[in-house]
Amino acid sequence: MRILQVGAGPTGVSLFIRLHSQLETQYSVLEYVIADGRKPGSGLAFGTGYNSHLINLPASVMSINPDNPLEFVEWRAKNQSLWQEYFPDEEQAWSEFPSRRLFGLYVGHQLQRALNGASFAELINTSVSCVTPIQSVGKFSVEFSNGTKEIFDKVIICIGHAPRFPLLSNAPQKFFCSPYQAMDIPIHATVGIIGSRLTAIDAALALQEKGHIGRITMVSRTGKLPKVIAEHSGYDPSTFITALLNEKNQTLESILTHHKKELDRVTNGLIDWDALAKPGATRTEELEREISSCSRGNHLWQSVLLASYSVIDKLWARLSDPEKAEFMTKYYGPWMTYLAAFPVFSAVRILQLMQGEQLEIYSDLQGVEATEQGFDIYHGRNECLNVQYLIDGRGVGYGEMDLKEVPLLKNMLANGSITTHPLGGVSINSLTYQALSNRHNEIPGLFVVGDLTKGEFLATTDVVRNVMHSVAASSAILSRDR
Structure with missing residues (x-):
């Protein structure tokens, strides 16, 4: 054999x-x-x-x-x-x-x-x-x-x-396909990062580690950074998980309803569900509050998501193909923003870049074009950002x-x-x-x-x-x- x-x-x-x-x-x-x-x-x-x-x-x-x-x-x-x-x-x-x-x-x-x-x-x-x-x-x-x-x-x-399929068909010399390769970028250069989740964060951290002092611009469709990992204690998920797994005729809507009910319970109804759906990039004060909240142990909602993640394959298998497609279209992005969090140590470093006005984050990415000087990043309503170097931080x-x-x-x-x-x-x-x-x-x-x-x-x-x-x-x- x-x-x-x-x-x-x-x-x-x-x-x-x-x-x-x-x-x-x-x-x-x-x-x-x-x-x-x-x-x-x-x-x-x-x-x-x-x-x-x-x-x-x-x-x-x-x-x-x-x-x-x-x-x-x-x-x-x-x-x-x-x-x-x-x-x-x-x-x-x-x-x-x-x-x-x-x-x-x-x-x-x-x-x-x-x-x-x-x-x-x-x-x-x-x-x-x-x-x-x-x-x-x-x-x-x-x-x-x-x-x-x-x-x-x-x-x-x-x-x-x-x-990912290349962001640009004929990748110029100043374009880097991922932050995990060697990046020869002058420390004063302006750098654009496409994406705002974990890979994009790695791009910003790599530049910081290299001593970069030029402006860094992060642009994605949502402009949302991942949430920050908090220490969890005192949450017993058994009742919640039992209710999820024992439900007959389970649907995507029923799974979402179970989650909303449990999240409201552990947070005493403090989640503003309407605010979660509002567009807009993560701002400095928002990340400051996030880090402060982690230090006070106010992230039981994260424990709820991690608990259901342990049985996610079983839940996924019960959904119909149209429901799976609907989840991927409507909910996968927000779900990953909250579930695929990053360590406080890294969050503090990103916050330092934002507080020093070296890192700016934008939402509503529309497209990227290579120019003789570097790259034009289009976002919002025909707004354009010019950078000399570009890193693809969209992930896999x-x-x-x-x-x-x-x-x-x-x-x-x-x-x-x-x-x-x-x-x-x-x-x-x-x-x-x-x-x-x-x-x-x-x-x-x-x-x-x-x-x-x-x-x-x-x-x-x-x-x-x-x-x-x-x-x-x-x-x-x-x-x-x-």
């Missing part, structure tokens, strides 16, 4: 650790190959070169081991000699929200440890350019980026996030054009072995994690796990949820051979 796993990020490493010992008992002859063109654990945000890019979930839950939420924290304590010299800010490294690079080191170390105990497995530093099913024999022809071709019995794709992509930015996915879409889900990502069978072809037939032995499955699932962007998906996927993969 030859198995190929494409990807060695948090999801892939978690999946391999869970699979390898059980596979060894199932097959007398087994070869397991993990292919990744990058260093394990260093994909996208975890491969950033900036120490100011912090994990957005507490270290106490940020684990690739579903049986031990504290594994990362324990690894950090036991392996200080492995990482200490790379992280000069010791206080930050030991905090609840350390650098993402530190988490990436943990992921890579755990993979190497697992490989040391699995003689049948190997990691190759090569990317995969195409996977083609050979239907007559139930195997797969795999082409690697170095031109070699091999045959495998099973293929597991867990490559993490896909990038899920549409067909986005997926085609990854050579492997582009080629597999072309050969029909995968197809896009109407709500984004790659179509799969949610029970088996096997890919659906362009004819909507399940491809036996071709599995897709992680962020690429957004659409079939709703929650795929964070490590904790993807680790849970790796648990379900490993069970599905193992059960196919029983």
Whole structure:
């Protein structure tokens, strides 16, 4: 049995650790190959070169081991000699929200440890350019980026996030596709950031870390910054979750009603629902109040959203396709603004930029054009902002054009072995994690796990949820051979 796993990020490493010992008992002859063109654990945000890019979930839950939420924290304590010299800010490294690079080191170390105990497995530093099913024999022809071709019995794709389709067709030299790359920007230059959520915040933090003193302009459709992570205590979600899960004939409207009722209860009716719907960018005083509110523990609404997030896959599966489409259109953006929050430490840094009038945030993004001097960013009613440099901070992509930015996915879409889900990502069978072809037939032995499955699932962007998906996927993969 030859198995190929494409990807060695948090999801892939978690999946391999869970699979390898059980596979060894199932097959007398087994070869397991993990292919990744990058260093394990260093994909996208975890491969950033900036120490100011912090994990957005507490270290106490940020684990690739579903049986031990504290594994990362324990690894950090036991392996200080492995990482200490790379992280000069010791206080930050030991905090609840350390650098993402530190988490990436943990992921890579755990993979190497697992490989040391699995003689049948190997990691190759090569990317995969195409996977083609050979239907007559139930195997797969795999082409690697170095031109070699091999045959495998099973293929597991867990490559993490896909990038966005380029903001500009012919990207000028002063344009950067993400804040996780090296950015050669003069410190006095004016810089535009497209987006206002977590990736855009990372762009602003990277500029601050580099000592940038020029004007920074952040522009998105809503202009809303994510909410700030607060410490939670004293909230018991059991009654709320039981009511959610036990409701018969559940609809999107009923789920929203349950949430509104619970949020009003825990906040004593202080939420101004009409104000939440009002357009307009986040202002300095608003972020000041947000940070102050966090310090006083007035964020029980966040506990409610986190509680329902733990069962979000079950709720999502109960909705009809039109209801799912309605949620993605009307509610996904606001939901992510409140749910996908960022640490207070990062929020304070953003506030400093805003208070110093170095960072300005605008809403109602209309478009971007490259000019001889730099870029024109259009927003509102034909208002134009001129900047010399531009960073794409829109985050990751899920549409067909986005997926085609990854050579492997582009080629597999072309050969029909995968197809896009109407709500984004790659179509799969949610029970088996096997890919659906362009004819909507399940491809036996071709599995897709992680962020690429957004659409079939709703929650795929964070490590904790993807680790849970790796648990379900490993069970599905193992059960196919029983």
